Amino acid sequence: xxxxxxxxxxxxxVGFLILVSTxxxxxxxxxxxxxxxxxxIAALLTGLIGATFLNSPMEPFTQVLWTWMSxxxxxxxxxFYLDALSxxxxxxxxxxxxxxxxxxxxxxxxxxxxxxxxAYMNLFVFAMLVLVLADNLVLLFxxxxxxxxxxxxxxxxxxxNPENGYAARKAFIVTRVGDTAMALGLFLLFKxxxxxxxxxxxxxxxxxxxxxxxxxxxxxxxxLGGAVGKSAQLPLQTWLPDAMAGPTPxxxxxxxxTMVTAGVYLIARTxxxxxxxxxxxxxxxxVGAATLLISGVTALTQTDIKRVLAYSTISQVxxxxxxxxxxxxxxxxxxxxxxxxxxxxxxxAAGAVILALHHEQDIYxxxxxxxxxxxxxxxxxxxxxxxxxxxMTAGYxxxxxxxxxxxxxxPSGVGLWIAGVLGALxxxxxxxxxxxxxxxxxxxxxxxxxxxxxxxxPLVILAVLSLFGALLRIPLDSVLPEPAQGEEIAGWAEWVTxxxxxxxxxxxxxxxxxxxxxxxxxxxxxxxxxxxxxxxDGWGLDWLYDRLLVRPYCAxxxxxxxxxxxxxxxxxATIIRGCxxxxxxxxxxxxxxxxxxxxxxxxxxxxxxxxT
Amino acid sequence: xxxxxxxHGLALAAMLFSIGLTGVLVRRNILFVxxxxxxxxxxxxxxxxxxxxxxxxxxxxxxxxxxxxxxAAEVGVALGLVLQIYRRFGSLDVDAISEMKG
Numbered sequence: 001x002x003x004x005x006x007x008x009x010x011x012x013x014v015g016f017l018i019l020v021s022t023x024x025x026x027x028x029x030x031x032x033x034x035x036x037x038x039x040x041i042a043a044l045l046t047g048l049i050g051a052t053f054l055n056s057p058m059e060p061f062t063q064v065l066w067t068w069m070s071x072x073x074x075x076x077x078x079x080f081y082l083d084a085l086s087x088x089x090x091x092x093x094x095x096x097x098x099x100x101x102x103x104x105x106x107x108x109x110x111x112x113x114x115x116x117x118x119a120y121m122n123l124f125v126f127a128m129l130v131l132v133l134a135d136n137l138v139l140l141f142x143x144x145x146x147x148x149x150x151x152x153x154x155x156x157x158x159x160x161n162p163e164n165g166y167a168a169r170k171a172f173i174v175t176r177v178g179d180t181a182m183a184l185g186l187f188l189l190f191k192x193x194x195x196x197x198x199x200x201x202x203x204x205x206x207x208x209x210x211x212x213x214x215x216x217x218x219x220x221x222x223x224l225g226g227a228v229g230k231s232a233q234l235p236l237q238t239w240l241p242d243a244m245a246g247p248t249p250x251x252x253x254x255x256x257x258t259m260v261t262a263g264v265y266l267i268a269r270t271x272x273x274x275x276x277x278x279x280x281x282x283x284x285x286x287v288g289a290a291t292l293l294i295s296g297v298t299a300l301t302q303t304d305i306k307r308v309l310a311y312s313t314i315s316q317v318x319x320x321x322x323x324x325x326x327x328x329x330x331x332x333x334x335x336x337x338x339x340x341x342x343x344x345x346x347x348x349a350a351g352a353v354i355l356a357l358h359h360e361q362d363i364y365x366x367x368x369x370x371x372x373x374x375x376x377x378x379x380x381x382x383x384x385x386x387x388x389x390x391x392m393t394a395g396y397x398x399x400x401x402x403x404x405x406x407x408x409x410x411p412s413g414v415g416l417w418i419a420g421v422l423g424a425l426x427x428x429x430x431x432x433x434x435x436x437x438x439x440x441x442x443x444x445x446x447x448x449x450x451x452x453x454x455x456x457x458p459l460v461i462l463a464v465l466s467l468f469g470a471l472l473r474i475p476l477d478s479v480l481p482e483p484a485q486g487e488e489i490a491g492w493a494e495w496v497t498x499x500x501x502x503x504x505x506x507x508x509x510x511x512x513x514x515x516x517x518x519x520x521x522x523x524x525x526x527x528x529x530x531x532x533x534x535x536x537d538g539w540g541l542d543w544l545y546d547r548l549l550v551r552p553y554c555a556x557x558x559x560x561x562x563x564x565x566x567x568x569x570x571x572x573a574t575i576i577r578g579c580x581x582x583x584x585x586x587x588x589x590x591x592x593x594x595x596x597x598x599x600x601x602x603x604x605x606x607x608x609x610x611x612t
Numbered sequence: 613x614x615x616x617x618x619x620h621g622l623a624l625a626a627m628l629f630s631i632g633l634t635g636v637l638v639r640r641n642i643l644f645v646x647x648x649x650x651x652x653x654x655x656x657x658x659x660x661x662x663x664x665x666x667x668x669x670x671x672x673x674x675x676x677x678x679x680x681x682x683x684a685a686e687v688g689v690a691l692g693l694v695l696q697i698y699r700r701f702g703s704l705d706v707d708a709i710s711e712m713k714g
Contacts, residue, residue: 589713591645591706595636 001052002061004045005080008090009129011041012122019119028114035118036101039125043094050087058084058478060199062135076196079135085479088333089132089265091472092340096257097125099458103348104249106454107355117157121253124150128258132265137186137196140266144182144230147259148175154254155246167242174239178229182266185222188215202272211276220273220280224287227263231317234291238541240314244306248351251306256313256347257340264320264336268329271480275327282412285325289419292318294539296426300433301536304361305350308434311538312387313343315423319402322420326413328405329480334473335398341469342386342395345462349380352455353438363434368443373451377439379459384431386466388501389424394469399424400497405483407493417493421500428504429511436512621662628655642697642704646690653683 015038019031026034053061060083068076101121108117127146134140149172156168190196192215193204209216227233232240243255254260267274267284274281292315299311316339323332353369353376354361370377386395403424407417465472510517523532534540586597628651635648657676664672694704701709 587713589710591709592637592640599633599637 002049002082003063005049005061005063005082005133006065008042008045008049008094009080009126009133011038011045012125012129014038016119016122016126019115019122022115024113024115026115028109031115031118032105035115035122036098036105038122039094039098039101042125042129043098046087046090046094049082050091053082053084053087054474058475060479064135068138073194074190074196076136076138078139080133081135081198082133083479084474084476085265085268085333086132088337088474088476090129091474092337093125093128093132093258096340096344096462097128097253099461100249100253100257100344100348103252103351103455103458104247106452107249107351108247109452113157117154117247120150120153120157121249124154124254124259128262131262135197135199137189137198137201140198140269141183141186144226144262144266145179147254147262148172148179148230151175151243151254151259154250155243157246157250161245164245167239167245171239171243174236175229178226178236180225181222181229182226185219185226188219188222198269202270205276206272209276212278213276216273216276217280220270220277221283223266223270223273224280224284227266227321228287229263230266231260231263231321232314233263233287233318233321234294235541237291237295237314238538238545241302241307241310241538244304244310248306248347248354251310252344252347252351255310256343260313260317261320261336261340264317264324264332267321267324268333268480271324271329274324275481281325281327283325285322285406285412285416288318288321288323288325289416289423290318291315292322292423293419293426296423296430298535298538299430300426301532303363305354305363305366305434305438306347306361308363308430309343309346309350312346312427312430313339315427316343316387319399319420319423322406322416323402326402326406326409326416327481327483328402330476330482331398331401331405333476333480334470335395335402337472338386338394338398338466338469341462342383342393342466345379345383345459345466346387348455348459348462349376349383352376352451352459353380355455356451363437366438367441368439370439372443373439375451375456375459379463380439381435382463382466384435388428388431388505390501391498392467394466397470397473403497404494407497408483417497421497424497425500425504428501429508432505432508433512436508440513615665618662618666621665622659625655625659625662628652628658640705640707642694642706642709645706646687646694649690650683650687653679653686 015034018034019026024031060081062079062081064077064079066078068078101118104117104121108114111117124147127143127150129143131140131143131147134143152168152172155171156165158164186196189201189205193201193208195201195204205216229236240255240260244251246255274284295311295314295318299308299315302308302311316335320332320335320339323329323335353366353373356369356373356376357366360366382393386393389396389399403417403420406413406420409416507517523529537543632648632650632652632655635651636645639645639648657679660672660675660679662672664670664675697709698704703709
């Protein structure tokens with residue numbers, strides 16, 4: 001059964017090839033069969049293989065397909081590696097991915113690029129599966145770049161709007177910064193440890209490198225750079241909110257459930273390296289904490305429903321980084337899974353709302369939708385509850401495990417815990433605000449469309465998963481070490497962790513629901529307006545990067561728009577052309593001029609003959 | 613019999629040559645240019661004759677005969693060309709015929 005592992009990534013690849021080679025000549029019906037069916041096959045196989053694997057002693061399984069290239073001592077293989085961690089990721093990718101594909105059939109109906117959309121989506125799932133199944137870091141990097149490419153293609157899916165193309169380029173270039181760091185990390189690892197196969201690499205690293213040695217720190221930092229870029233963490237998070245230019249299923253699949261969590265997967269996969277560099281591991285946690293606070297505040301000020309969810313995603317991935325930072329490896333992956341459920345659900349419910357309102361995304365133009373879009377309302381509410389970590393939802397278990405492990409992790413851990421619970425408070429406020437403004441209040445926009453059954457079924461399934469998904473947790477102790485158990489966690493810490501989300505919901509109810517607390521007085525003050533402006537723009541990072549990098553680069557490019565190097569060659573040509581012009585001046589066509597120059601020449605020759 | 617001194621003869625030849633050369637350079641009518649060239653050829657022939665007389669050899673006079681035939685042939689060709697030029701350009705001004713300039 002495990003021998004069928006290679007079929008899982010191949011199925012979406014075949015789907016992609018069929019859709020690409022037919023160039024949109026298939027009927028939409030057949031396109032949906034191919035596009036969704038390929039992911040369905042992958043999901044089915046994942047289920048079968050997963051069941052077999054979980055019922056076995058969970059020994060890692062490697063399937064070597066062929067040697068990719070053999071250069072000197074460097075021979076990476078096309079090989080897939082199955083263990084509990086990659087199985088977990090595969091469940092998320094194919095399971096949630098399948099539901100999102102089903103949803104897309106309804107969401108993208110009638111779009112001119114229907115076939116192209118599914119081709120890109122299938123290619124994405126293929127690349128993502130390669131990423132998580134890769135046995136060596138080179139193959140992982142192939143998948144890593146593949147998902148980046150698909151992200152670019154899908155953000156710019158509606159390419160006739162130049163802004164979408166700009167957002168796509170921004171996402172591609174910003175993540176490229178991280179990818180460059182990661183590539184450097186791979187070079188360094190290969191140079192010093194002589195292999196890039198993940199398992200031998202980790203063993204050699206722990207044998208050859210001492211804890212805290214420079215090489216371990218540098219490589220871990222470089223890998224962290226890659227993870228930060230892909231997972232939209234501080235300081236490279238600016239691309240994700242703009243990535244919402246893509247269709248909503250893309251936001252759900254790529255920019256919430258799977259691709260943005262690739263960084264978390266990478267760090268968990270190379271956790272040995274990060275354990276060897278405790279300072280870097282702490283940095284991971286601090287990056288997560290800072291990101292989750294900053295983006296939580298930003299989410300509070302956004303008015304576009306998808307941008308709120310985008311900042312919320314950044315903040316939730318921040319929690320995963322925080323978990324990695326305190327060594328709660330399996331909690332991070334657990335949160336990755338539950339987050340995939342509820343954030344995909346939130347995006348898709350938001351997509352249903354957007355579709356019903358004819359692509360209106362401003363939350364202040366929505367309102368009172370709960371009666372007219374009951375399915376979207378209830379599922380969105382469930383998703384929001386899981387996001388807020390209301391007790392007994394899936395998000396509750398994962399987030400609490402993270403926060404309590406952080407609290408247990410020494411003084412630095414307590415700092416991270418404080419950031420985490422504050423973030424939970426912010427999460428509660430902005431999520432409740434979103435629900436209250438979008439679904440309650442007076443209704444201002446007319447809905448007309450009857451929503452598809454295709455849209456509703458995945459929403460309901462994901463809602464169930466958001467409630468009970470915690471039961472699907474796969475034991476990861478065979479791959480990832482458990483965090484060291486400290487003394488009993490103080491009761492008050494647990495209380496605070498439980499209470500802050502509820503306080504947040506209460507606050508939001510008072511402010512946005514019953515309006516018993518009025519912020520008008522505060523918000524109209526100039527300083528508050530400025531602060532809100534600052535937060536709305538994502539803490540000015542875009543502005544900063546624009547001034548610091550984009551504009552100087554454009555200025556230099558403008559200066560150099562006639563390539564400096566070319567001056568040498570054009571200069572040579574100019575000199576020769578000048579000489580040519582000078583000599584043509586002597587060709588006057590006048591007989592007497594020629595005679596005179598002959599005379600002069602003769603005199604010159606005679607003079608030379610006489611005087612030398 | 614008094615012989616003309618060598619220097620006088622050569623000076624005469626040089627003067628004739630210079631006059632011819634000046635004519636070539638300053639004249640614009642192509643016929644006068646041709647006549648100036650004849651003058652220069654004859655100056656060269658005169659120099660040969662003087663030199664032959666000075667050394668008592670016949671070579672100089674033979675060379676003069678050669679130059680004479682050469683000049684005749686040259687004039688034959690040149691006058692043909694002049695006729696063609698006049699037909700084509702309607703003018704004998706050498707400055708006007710400058711179509712070969714670069």
